Amino acid sequence: MLCLQFVQVFTRSAATVDGRRGGIFQLLDGSVSGEFSELVPDQRIEMRWRFRTWPNDHYATISLELVDRGDATELKLECRGVPAGEEETTREGWNRFYFQAIKQTFGY
Template identity: 35%
Template structure:
């Protein structure tokens, strides 16, 4: 099993990033596919037409999101652990530093997972915000 850590800087406040990652309409726009997602601890979610699924383990408004997360190609019951932390940027509360740590990833899916977060989530979010 493997782990990835990704950091990304956004020129919007943490509350905007938190909303974007927890609002089904924004997630649908971001992923360009339907999602089943409700921002509640214990709620199960389905993304990318079923290619990814999981469960919300913890939410701290505007600060942290924790998931059990899996590709549908993984063995039944096999999940990775995702923790997304949002902090105010060094230049103040109008910016966000995001850190994502995902552990227990199938070795063969490291690049696919890391590229998905970077390109589908973070780069598209920046474009949505106009930069």
């Protein structure tokens, strides 16, 4: 439940998040959806992820790796399988709706 509340706070919208392997998520009024394929607490999240405007049943593979740097955590993001021509929109979306929103909401 904590994961869902965290997501709803920074996205400022209703969300569905089943935070377990095979669990599905839907964010930003249905604009983003997918499924968690790997979850390693404090280390790694991998998911099948898509924008609603992408071709039907087309998913990218998103890998988020968390690296403990002592007084900070480094986040490494890898995104594979974005439809041709959607790369910049996807990059801007991640920056705006995830990274900037989390920074504005929580201060990091």
